[in-house]
Amino acid sequence: MxxxxxxxxxxxxxxxxxxxxxxxxxxxxxxxxxxxxxxxxxxxxxxxxxxxxxxxxxxxxxxxxxxxxxxxxxxxxxxxxxxxxxxxxxxxxxxxxxxxxxxxxxxxxxxxxxxxxxxxxxxxxxxxxxxxxxxxxxxxxxxxxxxxxxxxxxxxxxxxxxxxxxxxxxxxxxxxxxxxxxxxxxxxxxxxxxxxxxxxxxxxxxxxxxxxTGNTVIDALRLMCARLDSDDAMRARIDAQFPFLEPAGTGRPLLLVTGHRRESFGEGFQQICAALAALAQTGKMQIVYPVHLNPNVRGPVLATLGNAPNVHLTDPLDYPEFVRLMQRAAIVLTDSGGVQEEAPALGKPVLVMRDVTERPEALAAGTVKLIGTDRDAIYNAVLELAVDESARSAYARRVNPYGDGHASERIVASLVGKPFTPFGSHALPGYAHPVLAARPDAQ
Missing domain, CATH: 3.40.50.2000 (Glycogen Phosphorylase B;)
Structure with missing residues (x-):
């Protein structure tokens, strides 16, 4: 079994x-x-x-x-x-x-x-x-x-x-x-x-x-969103962990940040933190940053943002908590490869703090934007989306190119010699549109 x-x-x-x-x-x-x-x-x-x-x-x-x-x-x-x-x-x-x-x-x-x-x-x-x-x-x-x-x-x-x-x-x-x-x-x-x-x-x-095959991260996201959608108690328990967030639809937009790339250690993270501190000073958004355990990340983040207004630093989150924050976020700022795939599936605009990406499909689909680690570039790109709800909404109408939530089934079928349809040929019967809608109570 x-x-x-x-x-x-x-x-x-x-x-x-x-x-x-x-x-x-x-x-x-x-x-x-x-x-x-x-x-x-x-x-x-x-x-x-x-x-x-x-x-x-x-x-x-x-x-x-x-x-x-x-x-x-x-x-x-x-x-x-x-x-x-x-x-x-x-x-x-x-x-x-x-x-x-x-x-x-x-x-x-x-x-x-x-x-x-x-x-x-x-x-x-x-x-x-x-x-x-x-x-x-x-x-x-x-x-x-x-x-x-x-x-x-x-x-x-x-x-x-x-x-x-x-x-x-x-x-x-x-x-x-x-x-x-x-x-x-x-x-x-x-x-x-x-x-x-x-x-x-x-x-x-x-x-x-x-x-x-499509990407298996969309499989995991599909399962997690279904769980959150059906389990009111789980969703309420997670939301209770973030009492500082303003109610969805009534408060300022939520900026969710993740950053951990080795190539950004040093000057890159100093620039990222300076941009976030400046954005926090505007008062136009709430910022949540689950901080990676690596000391090369935690050091500059805690030093620059530890006492910044409108910035909420947390320890790394469990997967359900992170997915729930993605659902509630208005903008996602990241250097993560997986988040470039996940957040667009929830209709969220993604700003990527890198100069290049191995995920050009997202660039072509318009679901992500490369902005690098320059302080001013980050500040301007985030602020532009924070004050323009129509620009944010445009991202939600774009199709995520990374999967339909059934990549694992294709991989197993391939391994065992079972017939299957490669991802992108056509949608399999009964499969949902690749963009996973957030609950109405999500921000």
């Missing part, structure tokens, strides 16, 4: 195939490793090990893990590395996921090379013990890069969820751009969230192994 959580799939009995699945879900014989066939509902299991370590990875992998748990013929195992230990556990508890392995690899003041070394040693032991038929990794973290290489060294096939994102600059974001390029080279199955990501992979001669 699948462990309890938000997602409960009911897949039919099917043949289970591993390796070499193309964009259309067909099997490439040169990559075929083994086929398991169901006879009278008896099935030899294919063992799939999902490896992740950060909170954003956990949010994006959780719906996929639940789909794998519910799939007949799949033995789903989970290894977490503890790259974000405390923040990671919040997500695991929410989705009812109990890891089979926890490396607890993060230590205080650990360098990237030190972390990488610990991850290689720990993951190699796990791979030797589990001997999975396939490893799944997500995105662009140190965990993903090391897990992919460690699996490759043991000749274990790798599937890369959220493959093909690119900025074209190896140092923006750093080290994520290099990490995801390495994983895409190593992986034999590439689950691209969009056609643009697919095109990036094809340009690098990685064609023939790509499936366009």
């Amino acid at each position: 699948a462990r309890p959580g938000l997602l409960h799939g009911k897949p039919p009995s099917i043949d289970v195939r591993t390796r070499g699945l193309a964009r259309n879900g067909s099997l490439h014989p040169p990559f075929c490793r083994r086929v398991f066939t169901i006879h009278n509902r008896k099935l030899a299991h294919v063992r799939i090990l999902s490896i992740f370590g950060t909170r954003p990875e956990a949010i994006k992998m959780a719906p996929l893990v639940k789909c794998l748990e519910a799939e007949p013929g799949v033995q789903s195992l989970v290894c977490v590395t503890g790259q974000h230990q405390s923040m990671l556990q919040q997500v695991l508890d929410l989705f009812g996921i109990t890891p089979d392995y926890n490396l607890a690899a993060m230590t205080a003041n650990q360098s990237l090379n030190g972390l990488t070394s610990r991850l290689f040693a720990g993951l190699d032991d796990v791979l030797a013990e589990v001997a999975p038929d396939r490893v799944l990794v997500h995105g662009d973290t140190a965990t993903s890069m090391v897990a992919a290489i460690a699996a490759f060294h043991r000749r274990i096939p790798v599937g890369h969820v959220e493959a093909g994102l690119r900025t074209g600059n190896m140092f923006e974001p750093w080290p994520e751009e290099m990490n995801r390029r390495v994983v895409d080279v190593v992986a034999d199955q590439l689950f691209a969230p969009t056609a643009s990501s697919q095109a990036n992979l094809e340009a690098e001669a990685l064609t023939g192994r790509v499936v366009v």
Whole structure:
């Protein structure tokens, strides 16, 4: 029985195939490793090990893990590395996921090379013990890069969820751009969230192994919004944690801020904080900033904004609390990749504090705007939206290009050889428009 959580799939009995699945879900014989066939509902299991370590990875992998748990013929195992230990556990508890392995690899003041070394040693032991038929990794973290290489060294096939994102600059974001390029080279199955990501992979001669799925973060968001919409007590409990916020529709617009990128450490965060302090002085908005635990972020934020009027600093939020704040927000200011995907699905304008983004689909759709980390650029862009409700409303009418909330189902179908329709071909029956409407009581 699948462990309890938000997602409960009911897949039919099917043949289970591993390796070499193309964009259309067909099997490439040169990559075929083994086929398991169901006879009278008896099935030899294919063992799939999902490896992740950060909170954003956990949010994006959780719906996929639940789909794998519910799939007949799949033995789903989970290894977490503890790259974000405390923040990671919040997500695991929410989705009812109990890891089979926890490396607890993060230590205080650990360098990237030190972390990488610990991850290689720990993951190699796990791979030797589990001997999975396939490893799944997500995105662009140190965990993903090391897990992919460690699996490759043991000749274990790798599937890369959220493959093909690119900025074209190896140092923006750093080290994520290099990490995801390495994983895409190593992986034999590439689950691209969009056609643009697919095109990036094809340009690098990685064609023939790509499936366009949509982004699993929209799966998680769909589930969380449904939970918030149906659970009045949960919504009231969360809202009670933010008594300082003015009532929706009657007060000043809410600016929700997230910022944590390594390339902004130092001068970048000083500029960001200076802009927020100036915006707070205008009195035209409420500002909520859940502050990352990294001291390179917390230091300048607390020093500049700790006593600023109209600024509410919080510790990192659990996923339901953060989604609820996104629902209530009028503007989102971020350097996060995931938030660039999530907030537009709620119809929120997103200002991105970066010079480049690996999510050009959002730029093309007009759901996000790049503004960099310059103090004046941030101040002007936020203030323009804060005082112009019609400009904010225009964002809500634009279509989020990142998914329909069913990417995980496509990935599992691809893994087990079940027919499916790639994301973007057409909407699947009964699926909602990709923009998720906030409740009427949301700001």
